[in-house]
Amino acid sequence: MSTLRERFNAVIHLRKPDVLPWLENVYDETLVEWLQQGLPPERVTVIDWEMGRGGTSLANMTTIKGFNPYPLFGCQSLYGSLLQVDIGPIPRFKQRLLKETDRHLEFITETGAIARRSKTGKYAWYNMPMFVEFPTKDRETWHKYRERLNPEDPRRYPKDWDSEAYIKSFESYQDGNTMMRFNGFYGFGAEIMGIPTFNLMFYKDPELIHDMIEYWEYFTVETIRSAVETLQDRIDVVYLWEDFADRHGPCISPKLFKEFFLPHYKRVTGFLAKNKIDRVLMDSDGNINPILDLVAESGINGLWPLEVNSGMNAIEVRKKYGDKFFLIGNLDKSELAKGGQSMKKEVDSKVPVLKELGGYIPGADHVIPVEMTLERFKEYAEYIKPMLAY
Amino acid sequence: MTDALENIAISISTLDSSDHAKAVVTDALSQGFSPTEIAEKGIRRGLQIVGEKYEASEYFLSELLYAGSLVSDLFELLKPSMKNNQLERKGVIVLGTVRGDIHDLGKNIFKMLADSSGFEVHDLGVDVEPTAFVDQVKESRPQVLGLSALLTTALMEMKSTLDALRAAGVKGNLKVLLGGNAVKKEFGVEIGADATALDAVEGLEICRGWTKK
Numbered sequence: 001m002s003t004l005r006e007r008f009n010a011v012i013h014l015r016k017p018d019v020l021p022w023l024e025n026v027y028d029e030t031l032v033e034w035l036q037q038g039l040p041p042e043r044v045t046v047i048d049w050e051m052g053r054g055g056t057s058l059a060n061m062t063t064i065k066g067f068n069p070y071p072l073f074g075c076q077s078l079y080g081s082l083l084q085v086d087i088g089p090i091p092r093f094k095q096r097l098l099k100e101t102d103r104h105l106e107f108i109t110e111t112g113a114i115a116r117r118s119k120t121g122k123y124a125w126y127n128m129p130m131f132v133e134f135p136t137k138d139r140e141t142w143h144k145y146r147e148r149l150n151p152e153d154p155r156r157y158p159k160d161w162d163s164e165a166y167i168k169s170f171e172s173y174q175d176g177n178t179m180m181r182f183n184g185f186y187g188f189g190a191e192i193m194g195i196p197t198f199n200l201m202f203y204k205d206p207e208l209i210h211d212m213i214e215y216w217e218y219f220t221v222e223t224i225r226s227a228v229e230t231l232q233d234r235i236d237v238v239y240l241w242e243d244f245a246d247r248h249g250p251c252i253s254p255k256l257f258k259e260f261f262l263p264h265y266k267r268v269t270g271f272l273a274k275n276k277i278d279r280v281l282m283d284s285d286g287n288i289n290p291i292l293d294l295v296a297e298s299g300i301n302g303l304w305p306l307e308v309n310s311g312m313n314a315i316e317v318r319k320k321y322g323d324k325f326f327l328i329g330n331l332d333k334s335e336l337a338k339g340g341q342s343m344k345k346e347v348d349s350k351v352p353v354l355k356e357l358g359g360y361i362p363g364a365d366h367v368i369p370v371e372m373t374l375e376r377f378k379e380y381a382e383y384i385k386p387m388l389a390y
Numbered sequence: 391m392t393d394a395l396e397n398i399a400i401s402i403s404t405l406d407s408s409d410h411a412k413a414v415v416t417d418a419l420s421q422g423f424s425p426t427e428i429a430e431k432g433i434r435r436g437l438q439i440v441g442e443k444y445e446a447s448e449y450f451l452s453e454l455l456y457a458g459s460l461v462s463d464l465f466e467l468l469k470p471s472m473k474n475n476q477l478e479r480k481g482v483i484v485l486g487t488v489r490g491d492i493h494d495l496g497k498n499i500f501k502m503l504a505d506s507s508g509f510e511v512h513d514l515g516v517d518v519e520p521t522a523f524v525d526q527v528k529e530s531r532p533q534v535l536g537l538s539a540l541l542t543t544a545l546m547e548m549k550s551t552l553d554a555l556r557a558a559g560v561k562g563n564l565k566v567l568l569g570g571n572a573v574k575k576e577f578g579v580e581i582g583a584d585a586t587a588l589d590a591v592e593g594l595e596i597c598r599g600w601t602k603k
Binding site: 103104116117118120121122123126127128129130195196199200202203204246247248249250251252253256290309334369370371 | 405444447448449450451452453455456459490491492493494495496498516517540541542543544571574588589591
């Protein structure tokens with residue numbers, strides 16, 4: 001019988017596993033709901049050693065590291081074992097409260113943006129903050145921000161970074177995939193400039209966009225170089241966060257993608273390929289259909305979450321693009337959350353067909369929403385699990 | 391359409407530089423076209439073509455935002471000449487993101503398009519109480535109320551707002567349009583909204599259809 005990691009690697013290389021993996025991403029606040037609904041905390045709480053709570057003493061203390069609900073349901077986390085290379089601004093901006101009203105809180109975040117969040121709603125973070133100001137607005141502010149993106153800064157690697165130890169750890173891990181994650185070119189620009197300004201600058205100041213994208217290529221490659229050259233294909237997949245589409249389609253046109261992003265993607269995926277990392281997964285919500293030819297050309301060969309509400313259909317993508325992509329997700333989260341026949345219909349319409357077509361890992365088409373009750377997730381788990389074995 | 395007005399529409403729809411588009415408008419003014427003609431048959435026509443290209447997936451968000459910024463520059467240029475040339479009002483829209491949701495990107499794009507296309511838009515902002523929508527509807531007497539939500543957790547607030555409109559007796563002929571990433575067409579039907587738009591351009595087309603004179 002294969003390990004979970006072997007199964008994952010079989011599917012992403014479009015080979016047939018003995019059993020299909022099943023990947024989910026449970027949102028923290030969904031988990032808090034489930035704990036209140038009877039999820040046994042002792043079954044999902046991860047307690048491990050940590051040196052004196054962040055290194056304040058030499059005593060090895062046990063501490064709650066977080067929660068891992070996945071094995072309990074028979075699925076795996078989308079993120080598996082993640083190599084934490086820090087691609088954020090160093091030094092960080094000091095996160096602090098700027099303003100408070102009876103309904104909202106406004107913070108400056110660690111990335112230098114000003115974010116507003118509701119204080120009246122039940123869910124603080126599931127309701128996503130609204131970013132109202134960004135650290136980069138023009139050339140001058142970009143040059144200032146860029147000073148915080150030095151790839152040589154030793155703080156970018158984990159405190160315990162040690163080539164041999166990490167090689168052993170990445171070789172022995174079998175509970176899922178091993179992954180490295182960083183922002184793609186659109187995700188990077190939109191995050192530091194905001195979607196409207198970043199999109200406008202392609203027309204108003206294209207040289208600025210070229211400069212930003214060129215620098216991001218240099219910065220990411222040089223930042224991850226040591227990890228990539230050390231671990232090579234012990235990293236199963238590189239995860240690129242992009243989120244560059246809405247329901248209508250990509251935020252930038254295929255023409256702009258080709259001109260501004262494509263050569264840089266090719267160089268990044270080329271660098272990875274040279275180091276035997278041949279699987280690159282792109283995370284983008286929305287309708288990415290109009291841009292998929294270029295995505296494939298850029299060297300990206302995996303797609304998640306394939307959002308149904310935006311018109312994405314994994315069966316159509318598989319049929320149109322053949323083995324150019326491995327696919328993860330595409331089960332409509334809102335239908336899954338309804339449970340019963342709605343859930344079964346959604347699973348039945350995709351999983352058996354895609355299992356036969358291959359290169360597909362089932363899962364919800366984004367994080368498990370707070371509307372999904374524990375009982376319904378259990379029902380979904382019990383329904384999907386028997387379908388996974390070949 | 392005369393050449394000068396057509397040139398303005400072309401300049402916008404081909405995403406000209408702001409300086410060049412301004413020169414084209416200045417040329418039309420010097421030829422004696424009124425600001426109203428320039429706005430209606432040049433600028434708004436250009437924006438309409440951009441919308442058509444967006445719906446045809448020839449243009450995407452960047453192009454839509456740039457065209458909006460271009461149109462805004464051109465209206466600024468026209469302002470001094472418009473004192474006695476009141477533009478025709480296509481209709482009145484009250485707009486806002488419903489209670490519990492603080493996101494406004496899609497709403498703001500719709501507002502920019504509706505405003506540039508000749509609608510009088512009253513934007514109540516984000517996290518808007520149902521009673522605030524009711525009060526604004528009473529005050530502005532709009533043809534359309536646009537409700538936006540990004541979050542699934544805010545969907546039921548759209549229903550609460552519709553209920554509040556009905557309870558206050560102001561729903562009547564008022565058309566309620568839903569928009570935002572969380573909203574599906576079936577949900578709109580389920581709660582009794584008049585239409586649901588999948589994007590800002592579709593929303594604008596729906597409003598145009600409702601307010602056609």
